[in-house]
Amino acid sequence: MLKVYNTYTLTKETFNPITSGHIKMYVCGPTVYNYIHLGNARSAIAFDTIRRYLIYRGYQVDYVSNFTDLGDKVIQQAQKEGLTEAQLAHKYEAAFDQDTAKLNILPATVRSKATEVMPEIISFVADLLEKGYAYAVEGDVYFRAQKFPNYGILSHQDLNEMEENAAGRLDDQEALRKEDPIDFALWKGEHRPGVQAWPSPWGPGRPGWHIECSVMIDKYLGSAIDIHGGGIDLAFPHHTNEIAQSETHSGEEFVRYWLHNGFVNVNQEKMSKSLGNFTTVHELLAQYSDAQALRFLLTKTHYRRPINYSDTTLDQAQIELDRIRRAYRRLAKRVAVESVKDEADATVEEQLKSIKANFINAMDDDFNTENGLAVVFELVTLINQYADQGSLQLATAQHLLDALKTLMSIFGIDNLGQKESLNQEEQELLDARAQARLVKDFAASDQLRDELLALGVVVRDTAQGQEWEKK
Numbered sequence: 383m384l385k386v387y388n389t390y391t392l393t394k395e396t397f398n399p400i401t402s403g404h405i406k407m408y409v410c411g412p413t414v415y416n417y418i419h420l421g422n423a424r425s426a427i428a429f430d431t432i433r434r435y436l437i438y439r440g441y442q443v444d445y446v447s448n449f450t451d452l453g454d455k456v457i458q459q460a461q462k463e464g465l466t467e468a469q470l471a472h473k474y475e476a477a478f479d480q481d482t483a484k485l486n487i488l489p490a491t492v493r494s495k496a497t498e499v500m501p502e503i504i505s506f507v508a509d510l511l512e513k514g515y516a517y518a519v520e521g522d523v524y525f526r527a528q529k530f531p532n533y534g535i536l537s538h539q540d541l542n543e544m545e546e547n548a549a550g551r552l553d554d555q556e557a558l559r560k561e562d563p564i565d566f567a568l569w570k571g572e573h574r575p576g577v578q579a580w581p582s583p584w585g586p587g588r589p590g591w592h593i594e595c596s597v598m599i600d601k602y603l604g605s606a607i608d609i610h611g612g613g614i615d616l617a618f619p620h621h622t623n624e625i626a627q628s629e630t631h632s633g634e635e636f637v638r639y640w641l642h643n644g645f646v647n648v649n650q651e652k653m654s655k656s657l658g659n660f661t662t663v664h665e666l667l668a669q670y671s672d673a674q675a676l677r678f679l680l681t682k683t684h685y686r687r688p689i690n691y692s693d694t695t696l697d698q699a700q701i702e703l704d705r706i707r708r709a710y711r712r713l714a715k716r717v718a719v720e721s722v723k724d725e726a727d728a729t730v731e732e733q734l735k736s737i738k739a740n741f742i743n744a745m746d747d748d749f750n751t752e753n754g755l756a757v758v759f760e761l762v763t764l765i766n767q768y769a770d771q772g773s774l775q776l777a778t779a780q781h782l783l784d785a786l787k788t789l790m791s792i793f794g795i796d797n798l799g800q801k802e803s804l805n806q807e808e809q810e811l812l813d814a815r816a817q818a819r820l821v822k823d824f825a826a827s828d829q830l831r832d833e834l835l836a837l838g839v840v841v842r843d844t845a846q847g848q849e850w851e852k853k
């Protein structure tokens with residue numbers, strides 16, 4: 383039975399979707415003013431893995447996410463890059479699509495942009511005004527946070543403390559316009575020349591950040607959804623404000639299960655621009671040949687726990703992934719050459735059945751990928767043992783391979799047949815050896831082969847040239 387940890391109640395709850403067999407899921411996407419960073423990628427990967435697991439468990443999943451393609455960050459960066467706001471947003475939307483495809487993140491069922499839902503945003507805000515939960519002042523519209531019962535419950539903070547923090551963040555202009563420092567903007571008036579603004583009943587401007595998610599959920603999924611996801615840093619104020627807006631608008635419970643992923647640290651430090659450890663995924667993918675190893679690193683830690691990104695943890699992920707791929711290739715090779723099909727091997731089939739059940743048990747516990755992968759490694763051990771046998775029951779071998787493929791696809795790994803990659807040093811040695819053989823310097827060639835062997839790379843010479851395999 384699937385259980386999920388709900389940030390709203392701080393407990394693990396039995397998962398019961400609103401409609402049996404069908405899940406409505408929304409995950410906050412990035413502001414498209416730069417390449418995505420590791421934190422964005424982690425969130426997208428965490429919820430992609432959750433989505434894939436729900437599909438594996440037989441659910442139909444509608445997965446909606448957004449691009450925030452307007453607002454201060456977009457305006458400032460567009461000025462820096464000499465682009466219009468729309469051009470800037472398009473540039474980074476395209477980069478997002480490219481980078482997430484490399485990380486094998488499934489495209490959303492609907493990916494909506496804030497600028498595409500402007501009429502719906504305006505009528506949503508008008509409704510909140512009509513209900514008396516919002517007020518317009520000098521071209522801005524604000525939400526009366528304290529009027530909403532249980533405001534702030536999602537982040538489990540003390541209301542007075544929230545009030546003080548909010549007051550500290552206000553600039554003088556805003557403080558004059560707001561009835562209460564904790565009120566938040568639904569609409570912001572905009573009159574600067576050259577800055578994008580949309581007409582509205584309150585004058586030209588643009589929506590506040592929180593309203594777009596409420597509107598997209600309402601438009602594409604309806605007034606109540608099963609899962610709302612995002613980074614834990616979004617619980618307050620973003621998700622807190624989404625609840626206040628949406629429940630005021632619909633009068634219904636907005637979200638059944640609030641799921642939040644943990645942070646990514648870089649070399650054990652918080653990732654931040656000022657520390658200079660703010661790495662974009664675009665840069666990482668350019669440096670790193672095996673994108674799925676990065677995916678594997680970001681998926682193998684339970685989604686709520688922090689992840690430490692470093693060269694060491696990435697290398698470790700690569701080594702583990704290579705171990706899984708190697709087991710797959712070893713057995714697949716034998717299946718490919720041995721042609722007699724036999725009956726299944728009952729003992730191994732029984733072991734495989736219990737591995738599958740253990741996997742479901744692990745993942746049903748709030749999508750615990752760490753425990754799920756421990757079960758995958760039991761399967762890897764079984765596959766290696768089986769591949770070592772003198773004769774194989776090919777039906778069983780095929781079942782083992784299919785199971786590994788299916789379980790790894792939940793983690794977004796779909797290239798098990800692919801050879802592992804060489805690191806730069808290994809590749810250079812291999813290239814040097816090809817060169818040595820070309821000039822028939824066999825002494826050098828033998829020495830390079832020994833050096834590669836010492837690094838764990840076994841080289842054989844074939845009619846097609848060098849072939850290598852990791853030990």
Ligand SMILES: [Zn+2]
Nearest residue numbers: 410411595620
């Ligand atoms: Zn959002």
